[in-house]
Amino acid sequence: DTGVSQNPRHKITKRGQNVTFRCDPISEHNRLYWYRQTLGQGPEFLTYFQNEAQLEKSRLLSDRFSAERPKGSFSTLEIQRTEQGDSAMYLCASSLFRVTTNEKLFFGSGTQLSVL
Amino acid sequence: EDQVTQSPEALRLQEGESSSLNCSYTVSGLRGLFWYRQDPGKGPEFLFTLYSAGEEKEKERLKATLTKKESFLHITAPKPEDSATYLCAVHGSSNTGKLIFGQGTTLQVKP
Numbered sequence: 001d002t003g004v005s006q007n008p009r010h011k012i013t014k015r016g017q018n019v020t021f022r023c024d025p026i027s028e029h030n031r032l033y034w035y036r037q038t039l040g041q042g043p044e045f046l047t048y049f050q051n052e053a054q055l056e057k058s059r060l061l062s063d064r065f066s067a068e069r070p071k072g073s074f075s076t077l078e079i080q081r082t083e084q085g086d087s088a089m090y091l092c093a094s095s096l097f098r099v100t101t102n103e104k105l106f107f108g109s110g111t112q113l114s115v116l
Numbered sequence: 117e118d119q120v121t122q123s124p125e126a127l128r129l130q131e132g133e134s135s136s137l138n139c140s141y142t143v144s145g146l147r148g149l150f151w152y153r154q155d156p157g158k159g160p161e162f163l164f165t166l167y168s169a170g171e172e173k174e175k176e177r178l179k180a181t182l183t184k185k186e187s188f189l190h191i192t193a194p195k196p197e198d199s200a201t202y203l204c205a206v207h208g209s210s211n212t213g214k215l216i217f218g219q220g221t222t223l224q225v226k227p
Contacts, residue, residue: 004159031213042120042203042217043160056212091159095213102148102167103213107159 025094139204
């Protein structure tokens with residue numbers, strides 16, 4: 001068990017460019033979450049998957065953001081036409097969801113995005 | 117709407133000086149309250165889950181307690197390595213694992 005892995009750790013881009021982040025969850029986990037965190041704030045929910053199905057998206061999630069989880073394994077988060085306000089730490093978390101047990105989220109180290 | 121508020125925003129302690137962090141929550145149906153520790157540049161690391169009022173959990177110098185409206189994270193005789201941001205989060209009323217986080221308390225323990 002190597003934990004949740006996120007790549008890249010840091011990304012610097014120019015406004016208007018597209019960026020894509022990758023998350024590899026803990027292997028047996030069926031749920032995968034994306035959060036965004038800005039300095040001095042707690043993580044803010046963006047979206048989550050159960051296996052390959054995207055079950056919920058935050059109302060705050062712009063249509064410039066899209067996430068996928070093909071085959072229920074790794075996930076990608078793409079931001080199109082980046083804006084300076086997109087600068088943040090993007091966190092991925094995974095969990096093993098079962099109806100009969102309580103769910104616990106394990107987080108990766110995040111991808112720090114800076115939009116210039 | 118589910119909401120979590122943490123206080124204080126920042127706390128400075130001398131090594132060995134015990135204190136408590138507060139997490140107040142508003143949720144229509146609490147399915148779990150979580151405490152995480154976050155070091156600079158890293159993701160949150162799980163500490164505790166509490167499910168019902170009166171429940172307590174301990175880990176080394178940390179003890180978490182839960183009432184119907186708030187949770188406390190008690191830090192006994194802290195050491196410099198306890199310096200971090202402590203995040204509180206709740207599983208709210210929706211039927212998902214989505215966590216609603218507070219803004220965190222940044223703890224600095226000076227030797």
